[in-house]
Amino acid sequence: MIVLVVEDEPGTREALVELVKELGYEASAAGSVAEAGAALTRLVPDVCITDLGLPDGDGLDVVRAAKAAGHDCDVLVLTGKGSILAAVEAMKAGAHDFLLKPIKTAQLATALSQLSERHEEARGLLPAVLPDPAVAGGLAGMVGRSAPMLEVFRLLTRVARSNAPVMITGESGTGKEIAASTVHLLSRRAARPFIAVNCGAISPTLVESELFGHEKGAFTGADRRRAGTFEMAHGGTLFLDEVTEMPPELQVKFLRVLETRTFRRVGGSEELDMDIRLVASSNRDLVDAVRRETFRADLFYRLNVFPLRLPPLRERKEDVPLLATHFLSQIEEKERRGFSSFEGPALAALSGHDWPGNVRELRNAIHRAYVLSDPPAIQAEAAEAVLTDSGAAELRPVAGDEGTWPAVPVRVGETLQAVEKKLLTATLFAVKGDKRVAAELLGVSLKTIYNKLKEYQLEP
C-alpha cells in the first residue's frame, strides 16, 4: 500500500514517513498543498495522511485534490485544533477518517491496517458490484424501489465505505435499525460486530457502565470486570438508537470519547483505544432537542456528519405490495402453511392505508392477515379485517387533547395483562409511536415502555 504523508512540520513529517515504512507500507512525503498536488500527478497513493493546517492552504484542499485526481485514495486527516467542527468538515468533504494530534501511534497503525485490508481485497477481487436496488427491489435487508427509497439506497451505499458517523432520522417503524445494519453490512467492517444500544431503554444509572464497561469493584454489585458496548463493538459498528434519550452527563463523556477516540472503563484508569463506526438514530426532532438543551449541540454536530432521513411509508406507498410480499415470504418461511401471494383486492386495501406505524405496522398486519387467511393467497376479507382490527379507522393520531382520544374497549374478566397490552398498543398508535409521549401519557418511565414492548413482543 502506498501512503502519501502531507505535513508541513518537518520533524513530524519525517517521523510519520519513517513509522509508515516501519509498519510495512511505502511512503512519500509532501510539505504543502502544492507539493501534495504535484505528488498526486505522479503517484497513485492508496492512502493520503494530511495535516489540516498547511502553509499554502487547507488540508481539505488535499482531500479535494485526491478525490479530483480520481484515484481510489482514502484520506486520513490529522487535526491539531482539537475542534469538532474541523473534523466534521473534513469528513463531509470526503475524508475517510480523522486523527487528533498528538497522534496516537496505535490509532494510526489500526487505521492504516484497516485501509490496507480494504485495498488488498480490492486488488485481489473484482470490485464488488452491488445489485441495482431498482431491479433487486432493495438493498441488503431493506426493501423498496420507490424514488425516495432509491435515493436512500444511493446515499447509504455512498456513506457505507467511509468511516463517517451517520445520523438516521425517521418516524417510528421506518426501519432505522435495519438501515444502520445495512451501513454496517456494506462497510469494510462487515465481518466485525454490529452492536445496537437503545439509549432510552437503559437505566440512567447503568448506561455509563453499559457503554464503557466497568472494573471489578467499581460500584456495588460490580463483582467482576465487564466489557461495555464500546469494547464489544471494537472494529465494527455501534448503533445508538434513540440517541436523544442519552442522559446529559453521559453526553459530555460520550463527546469526549468521540474526540479523543479513547475511553476508560468505569472505575478504571487504563485508557483503551476506540475503533468503532458510529451510527445513531432518533425519531424525535433533533434540532428541537438541541434547542431545548436536552441534547448537546456539539454532540449533535459530531454525530450528524452524514444525516439520512428514512421516509414514512405513506410517502412511498408504491412499495407496499413489494414489502407485503417480502413479509409474506418471511412468515411463510417460518410457518410453512402454503401461502404464496395476495388476492388483488387485498393488496389494494393494504396499499390504500396510510400506515402511521410505518413498515413495522405493515409487517404486523401481514402476520395477522396470514393467520386469518386460508392458503394459498391472503384474502381481501382478512386484509380488511386486519385494517379494521388495528383500530386504524378510530385511532388516527390526534392532537394533544386528551378529551378527543378514543376509548379502548375492555371486557369484564379480561386479564390485566391483556388490558395493559391493548392500552399500550392503542396509546402508541395514537401518538405515532412516540414512546416518550406514550410514557408521559401512561404515567410510567420510558424504560417501562421498552420493557412492556419486549414483554408483549410488540417490537422486534
Add this chain to the structure above:
Amino acid sequence: MLRVEKMDEALPPDRPGGVAAALGTLRHALADPLSTAGLKLELLERRLAAVPPDGSSQVDRVRGAKADLAAAGRLIDLLSRLASIVGETPAETSVGDLCRAAGVPLEEDAASRTRLLLRRLASVDALRIVASFVRSQDPGGPPLQVRAETAPGQVSLWIEALGGRGEANPERLFHLPRGEERAEDLFLARAGIESDGGRLQVVEREGRIVALLSWPRPAPAADVGAPA
C-alpha cells in the same frame, strides 16, 4: 454548547481572534511537538525491542516516556474545552434557570430568580459536574440539599450531601487536573464558574462535603435622566 437552528445548516465558523482562538492555537502548537516526540519514541521502542537483550532493558524507559507523553496529550485537550468556555458569550440568566437545566433540585424563591450575567452553557455544565461530585460523596443517600442566597453584590448556591463521608481536602481536586479522570471535569467546572467572575469553594464540614458557588450580581443600570 453550540446553538443550531436547522439540522442541515452550515457549521458555525470559529470565532475569530480572542482568548478562545489563542487557546486553540496553543493547543495546535503543542500538539505538533508532542506528535513528533511520540512518533520518535515509537520508532525507538520498535528498534530497541528488535535487539534483545541490550535493547529490551531500555524499552521500559521508552514506554515510561510514552506514557508521560500520553498524559500530556490528554491534558492539552483541556485547552480546547477551556476555549469553548471562554468563547461563549455571557447572557442573562438566573441560578434557578441554571439548576433546572442541570437537573439540580432547587426550590424557587427570590434568590433563585435573581438575574445574573453568565456563560450559561458553561455554568450549566459546571453545576452538573459539581452536583455529581457532591452526590458521589454520598451515593444512595438522601437527595442533595440545595439552596440559593443573595448577599450584597452576589448570589450564592449551596450544594450539600446530607450523609456520607467527605474526601479529605476536596478542593485540591478542583485545582489540579490530573491524577484521576474526574479531576479534569472538576478543574473545568471551576474554570467555567471563574470565567464569569464567580467562585467555587468545596469544603468538608462535619464530615460532609459542601460546595459553595457564588457569582457577582451585575450592577443595576443607571436611571436614564436621573438627576446628577
